[in-house]
Amino acid sequence: MKKNSNPIGVFDSGVGGLTVVKEIMRQIPNENLVYFGDTARVPYGNKSTTTIIKYTRQIIRFLDTHDVKAIVVACNTMSACSLEEVEKELKVPIIGVVKPGAKAAVERTKNHKIGVIATQSTINSRMYERFIQCIDPKISVYGKACPLFVPLVEEGLWDDSVTYEIASRYLDELQKKDIDALILGCTHYPLLKHTIAKVVGENINLVNPAYETSRELKHLLEEMDLINEEPLQDHSEQYRFYVSDVEEKFRSFAETIFADVNPYVAKNLITKQVDIERY
Amino acid sequence: MKKNSNPIGVFDSGVGGLTVVKEIMRQIPNENLVYFGDTARVPYGNKSTTTIIKYTRQIIRFLDTHDVKAIVVACNTMSACSLEEVEKELKVPIIGVVKPGAKAAVERTKNHKIGVIATQSTINSRMYERFIQCIDPKISVYGKACPLFVPLVEEGLWDDSVTYEIASRYLDELQKKDIDALILGCTHYPLLKHTIAKVVGENINLVNPAYETSRELKHLLEEMDLINEEPLQDHSEQYRFYVSDVEEKFRSFAETIFADVNPYVAKNLITKQVDIERY
Numbered sequence: 140m141k142k143n144s145n146p147i148g149v150f151d152s153g154v155g156g157l158t159v160v161k162e163i164m165r166q167i168p169n170e171n172l173v174y175f176g177d178t179a180r181v182p183y184g185n186k187s188t189t190t191i192i193k194y195t196r197q198i199i200r201f202l203d204t205h206d207v208k209a210i211v212v213a214c215n216t217m218s219a220c221s222l223e224e225v226e227k228e229l230k231v232p233i234i235g236v237v238k239p240g241a242k243a244a245v246e247r248t249k250n251h252k253i254g255v256i257a258t259q260s261t262i263n264s265r266m267y268e269r270f271i272q273c274i275d276p277k278i279s280v281y282g283k284a285c286p287l288f289v290p291l292v293e294e295g296l297w298d299d300s301v302t303y304e305i306a307s308r309y310l311d312e313l314q315k316k317d318i319d320a321l322i323l324g325c326t327h328y329p330l331l332k333h334t335i336a337k338v339v340g341e342n343i344n345l346v347n348p349a350y351e352t353s354r355e356l357k358h359l360l361e362e363m364d365l366i367n368e369e370p371l372q373d374h375s376e377q378y379r380f381y382v383s384d385v386e387e388k389f390r391s392f393a394e395t396i397f398a399d400v401n402p403y404v405a406k407n408l409i410t411k412q413v414d415i416e417r418y
Numbered sequence: 419m420k421k422n423s424n425p426i427g428v429f430d431s432g433v434g435g436l437t438v439v440k441e442i443m444r445q446i447p448n449e450n451l452v453y454f455g456d457t458a459r460v461p462y463g464n465k466s467t468t469t470i471i472k473y474t475r476q477i478i479r480f481l482d483t484h485d486v487k488a489i490v491v492a493c494n495t496m497s498a499c500s501l502e503e504v505e506k507e508l509k510v511p512i513i514g515v516v517k518p519g520a521k522a523a524v525e526r527t528k529n530h531k532i533g534v535i536a537t538q539s540t541i542n543s544r545m546y547e548r549f550i551q552c553i554d555p556k557i558s559v560y561g562k563a564c565p566l567f568v569p570l571v572e573e574g575l576w577d578d579s580v581t582y583e584i585a586s587r588y589l590d591e592l593q594k595k596d597i598d599a600l601i602l603g604c605t606h607y608p609l610l611k612h613t614i615a616k617v618v619g620e621n622i623n624l625v626n627p628a629y630e631t632s633r634e635l636k637h638l639l640e641e642m643d644l645i646n647e648e649p650l651q652d653h654s655e656q657y658r659f660y661v662s663d664v665e666e667k668f669r670s671f672a673e674t675i676f677a678d679v680n681p682y683v684a685k686n687l688i689t690k691q692v693d694i695e696r697y
Contacts, residue, residue: 179459179465179466179469180458180459186458186663187458187663187664187666187667189663189664190458190662190663190664286569286572286573287566287569287570287573289569290565290566290568290569291566293565294565294566300583301580301583301584304579304580304583305580383469384465384466384468384469385466385468385469387466388466416695
């Protein structure tokens with residue numbers, strides 16, 4: 140039996156999942172949290188499903204050692220390719236970013252045409268399509284893999300003529316389908332939202348699954364009576380971050396991400412390297 | 419004591435090292451060869467040195483099980499970041515692509531100014547600079563990391579306006595240094611050589627370390643009396659390829675690479691997936 144003060148486990152292929160952590164900090168600020176980012180083996184977007192499942196199992200075994208009360212898969216690729224396989228093996232609730240993202244897009248579309256941009260593996264899984272059509276089979280879903288978006292984000296070209304040109308090429312076929320909602324189906328993509336908005340114009344609603352996922356997590360914890368309502372006495376170990384590669388690069392990214400929402404955490408990050416292959 | 423018919427072990431972070439294998443096929447066609455490509459954990463170019471060394475050791479332990487007589491590190495990042503650390507632990511000779519690439523560039527420069535383009539980790543290691551200045555301390559070496567080149571190659575944009583624009587930005591500062599030789603310090607980069615040549619013009623000599631490396635391998639085997647001079651009776655298992663992710667994607671890339679140099683191998687590829695984390 141898990142206690143309400145047990146941590147939530149959140150994981151991602153790298154640093155992108157920190158955008159989900161940021162939303163959790165905002166929406167349910169009394170929760171303890173353990174994060175794992177697979178910074179040594181990132182990116183996952185072109186790996187096979189077999190490998191993605193294997194890596195996901197290792198990460199869940201690691202989070203298990205922290206006695207987590209619930210798990211959030213803050214990575215679209217793993218949510219789409221391995222969540223379904225691993226959830227039946229678990230004793231704690233697990234949620235991914237795909238289902239909440241799909242739900243939010245269904246709420247926003249008016250013409251029943253939704254676009255999804257994501258990694259190649261996420262698009263191949265057709266998981267967004269499946270969840271959307273479970274809710275409303277009349278909705279058409281159009282997917283497009285955008286393999287250059289992650290490297291462009293990591294090069295810092297968030298608002299650049301090259302990124303605009305690449306985005307125009309990627310999004311052209313979705314625009315021709317007359318979509319009115321577009322799911323940013325990779326945690327890196329919201330960082331390109333200004334460029335994407337410039338390309339697609341005002342009439343296409345951009346959906347960021349990170350926000351919806353932490354809302355869904357809150358509901359889930361409430362339903363299961365697992366939410367931590369008592370304010371923490373000691374905040375010093377509330378958020379703990381683990382990575383598979385060295386900590387330095389992760390630290391500087393996390394500091395930037397958390398600077399506005401939680402300056403205390405940003406300045407006092409607890410990060411540690413883990414040999415994930417042992418799990 | 420190794421026999422001359424023992425295989426050569428060649429490894430890379432993924433598929434790029436096949437360009438080195440192709441040169442070996444051409445230059446020393448009687449050799450048996452075992453290749454390992456770490457397709458599950460690719461790319462290595464932004465990983466820390468600690469992680470690169472750990473992964474290199476695992477790969478070498480795997481190649482050891484095939485009783486290889488010599489090892490070729492067909493990956494610039496590993497040649498630059500982990501070769502020096504692991505070579506002292508080995509009983510067989512090992513060569514990387516950096517030293518031969520450096521040597522070739524020294525032979526080609528006339529004005530003593532060499533540029534190096536490579537991954538971030540290779541540039542950080544300053545290994546090309548070190549080898550070049552060991553040969554001739556008067557040579558100035560200018561390095562530039564080009565993190566978008568690998569994803570651009572993998573997107574197939576080998577000869578594209580976007581690649582031209584990105585290459586112009588990356589190469590601008592090297593051109594201002596008045597270099598007359600440019601090392602393509604990542605196995606993916608030779609695939610962009612037409613675009614790079616268009617950007618830098620005719621006066622800069624492009625150096626591809628893959629060619630030089632297999633020449634150096636041949637010399638090394640001759641010196642150590644380890645070259646396999648007798649034509650093989652049975653070619654069916656001459657080249658064996660192992661990968662850490664599923665084989666399919668690797669197969670199609672390898673088939674394309676080998677189609678002209680060795681159609682028999684291209685059509686009869688022996689590929690197998692390996693759980694590299696166990697080594």
